[in-house]
Amino acid sequence: MSAADIETALAQLVAFTSGTEWADIPEPVQKRATLVLCDDIAAMVAARGEPEIVALHDGVAKSAGQPEATVFNARGQRFDRYSTALANGCAGDWAELDEGYRRVICHAGVYCLPALLAEAEAGRHCTQDLLHALVIGYETVARVARAFTFPNLVLHPHGSLAAVGAAAAVSALRRVPQDIAIGAISSAATMVLPGPYTHPIQGSLVRNVWPGISAQTGLRAVDWAAIGIRGLPSALHDVYTDAFGAAADAEQLSGGLGEAWAISDGYHKVFACCQYGHATIEATKKLLQQVPVERVAAIHLETHEKARIMDNPDPDTTIAAKFSIQHIAATAAVHGSGGAEAFSSNSLHIPEIMALRHKVSTSPYEPLPDWPNDRPTRVTWTLDDGSTLTEEVMSARGGPDLPFTPDEIRAKIHGIVDGPYPAMGAVVDELLDLESAALSRPWDETVRGMTGA
Template sequence: MSTPVTPEIHEAVASALKTLTARTAALTWEDLPEDIRIRAARVFCDDLASMVVAGAEPELAALREGLARVAGVAEASVLDGSRPVLRMDRYSAALANGSAADWAELDGGYRAVVCHAALYCIPALLAEGEASGATLREMLLALVAGYETVARVAHAFSFPGLVLHPHGGLATVGAAAAVAKLRGVDAETAFKAITTAATLCLPGPFNHAVSGALIRNIWPGLCAQNGIRAVDWAPVGLTGSPWSLTEVFADIFGGETRAEALTEGLGEDWKIAGGYHKMHACCQYAHSTVEAVLKATSGRGIAASEVAGIEVATHWKGRKLDRPQPETSLAAKFSIQHIAVSTLLKGHAGASAFDRASLSDPDMVALRERVKISAYPQELPWPNDRPALVRITLKSGEILEGECLSAPGGADQPFSDEAITGKILGNLSAWPAAENGIRAILALDPTRLSAPWAETLAELTA
C-alpha cells in the first residue's frame, strides 16, 4: 500500500485543479485556435463512427435490450445503427453508447500518457447534448474542455507498470468535466463535480483487456453515466471533498503525483492536439508490430504453411500483450501473437482480423504458438518509444524483416484529412445518408455548428 500524500500535496493538487476549472469554465469557442476547432470536430466524428460500427456485436445488443426494459424518458439516442433509432433516458444512453465506443478498438487516444481522453467525454456529451438541446458548437467546446481536463489529470498521476486501466480510472473525470462545461456551470461547481467524479471511478485492472474480460468494454459507459450524475449532484451538495482527486488516485491507487501538470502550458499546450487516430482495430501498443509485419511482407501473400516462426522485438508496453491463445475478440486485440499472425495472413489488422472465426482458425492457432516476443534492443524517446522489429522466418530459410519506430496516426505522423474522413465514412456504413453531414461537421460549417445536435443527428441517421 502506498504512503499517503502530505496535506501540502493535497492542497497543491486542489489549488491547481481550481485554476484549471476556472480556465475551462471561462473558455469560449472564440478562444480556441482554428486548428484546435478542426481537431475537435475530427476527434468527435472519428470516435462517433467507432461507436456506431460496433453496434451489431451480440453482447452489446443484449446490453441494449436489458437497458431498454428499464429505461426512463426517451431523450437521447442509442447510436447502434438500427432503425428506428432507439431512444432512452440520457443515463442509459450514455451507458449503452459508452460501452460500444471502445468495443471495436478504433477510438482514438492521447499519446503522451495512457489515456483515451475523447472516449471519456463523448458518450456523456452525446447523451447530455441531445437531451438538453445543445448545439454542436457547444458540444465541441465541451469536448475540448473535457479532453483538456482528463488528459491533464492523467499527467498529474502516474502509475507503475500497466496495472490500473484508464477506462475505469479516468473516464468518470472526463465525462464530468465535459458535461459541466456543456451545462455552463461555474468554476466552483465544475471543481466539485470533477472531485466527486473521482470517487465514482472504477478500479479496473489493465490485464482484463489482455485476458479478454468483456466487462472492460463496459467501463467507459458506466463512467459516462457516473460523470453525468456527478454534475447533477454537485449543485445540491452531494459531493466529495476538495482532496478527493489525490485521495483516490494517490492515496488509494498509489499514483505518483505532479500537481503542476494540471496547469503548465494551460491555454497554449492544447492536449487534444496530442491525440492519435487508429486505422488498426487493436491496442495502439501493437500498431508498430502491425506496421513492421506489413513492411516485412511488402504486400506479398504468405501462407501459414510457409512460416517457421515469427519474432517480435518491441517496447515494454507491447510486451505486456502476451497471450498466444486469446479467448475473446477483445483478448485478440491485445495479443501480440494474434496481431502479428493475423496481419501476416490477412494482410491487414482491420476488424475482420479479430473476428470470432480467427480465434479458432487452425492455421492461426498453430502459428500463434510460433511467435516469440522479446525486448526491442533499446529504449527510445518519444515519439519512437513504441517501436517494433519483426523477423519472419520461412521454412524455405528466407527471412523477412520489418521495423517501425512510431506507428502512423499520432502528432508526429498524422493521417491525411482524406484518410481520416474515409475511415469515418467507412465506419458509418449503417448511416448511408451521413456523408454530407459528416463532411459539413469536419469543415466546421457555421450552419451545422449552430444547429441543435439533435437536429444534426436526425439528418445523419435518416
C-alpha cells in the same frame, strides 16, 4: 507533491477552462475536435452488430426512461440521457477504433463523448457548444492522466479516468460555476472503477463497459454537485495517489494552460486492436510485400514493454485477441491487414492463425527511444529455408508525429457509417469542414440529420 498542491492546480485548471470560449480555441484545435467527435461516433456505430452489444442495448431498453437521446446502433433506439450515455459508452471502445491520447495512456475522447452526446441532445445544446465542451473535457482528463502516473500497467484507464472526463465535459456543456465543476470532477474521481489491466488481456469483456458506466457516473456527479453532494477538492490526490499509489505532479494539471491543447496530441486508429500493437501490424505488412505468409516458420518481435505485456497466445474472446501481441502478429500476417475481420470472433479459430500465434516470441526493444518513438517494434520472420527478413517501425501512424490526413480519417468514418446511416456522411462532412450552419444547429437536429429519424 501534496494534496494541497493538487487542489490548487485543479482550481487553476478549472478557472482557465471556465473562462475559455469557442472563439478562444485555435481553429486547428477546433478541427481536431470535430475529427474526434465524428471518429468516435463511427467507432460506436462499428460495434452495432456485436452480439453482446445488441443484447446489452436491448437490456438497457427494458429499464430506460423517457426517450431523450439517440443510441448510435442504427436500430432507432432512444433512451433517457443516462441510459443512452451507458449504451453508447459501452459501444465506443468495443471495436477498438476509437481515438486516443498519445502522450500517456488515456482515451480521452471516449471518456467525454458518451455523456456529452446524450446531454447535448437531451438539452438541445448547439453543436458548437458540444465541441467546446469536448475540448474542455479532453483537456481536463488528459491533464489528470499526465498528473498521476503509475510505475506499471495495473489499472486500465477506461475505469480509472473515464468518469472524470465525463464530469468535466458535462460541467463545461452546462456551464456550471467553478465550484460546482471542481466538486463534480472531485466526486467523479471518488467513483472511478479500479479496472485491472489484466482483464482485457485475459479476455474479459467487462473492460468494454467501463466507459459506459463511467459516462453515467460523470453525468450524475454533475447533477449531484449542483445540489451540494460533492467530493473534496483534494479528491484527485486522495484517490490516485493515496489510494491507488500514483506519483503526482501538479504542474501537469495547471502548467502551460492555453499554450497547447491536449486534443492536438490525440491519435486515430485504422487497425481494430490495441494501439500498442500497431507498429507490429505496419512492419508485418512491409514483410508481406516481400514473401507470402506460407513461408513463415517463426516470428520474433523486439518491442516495447506495453506490447510485451499483452502476452496471450490463445485468446478466447475478441477483446483478448485485440490485446494479444501473438494474435496481432499472426492475424496481420494471414489477413494482410489489421481491420475488423482480423480481430473478429472468426479469426480466433482460423487454423493458420492459431498455429502461427504459437510461433511468435518477444524480447525487449533496446535501447528504447524517447517519445514519440517509445512504442517501436522490430519484426523478424524466419522463413522455411532458415533465412530471415526484418522490418522495423519506430512509431505507428495515427499520432501527432505521423498523423493520418483528415481525408484518410474521413474515408474511415464514411466506410463505417455510410451503410447503416446513409445520411450521416454528409453531416459528418459539414462538421469536419467547420461549416457555420452546422456548428450553430442544435445537436438534436444534427442527430436527426445523421440518423434520418
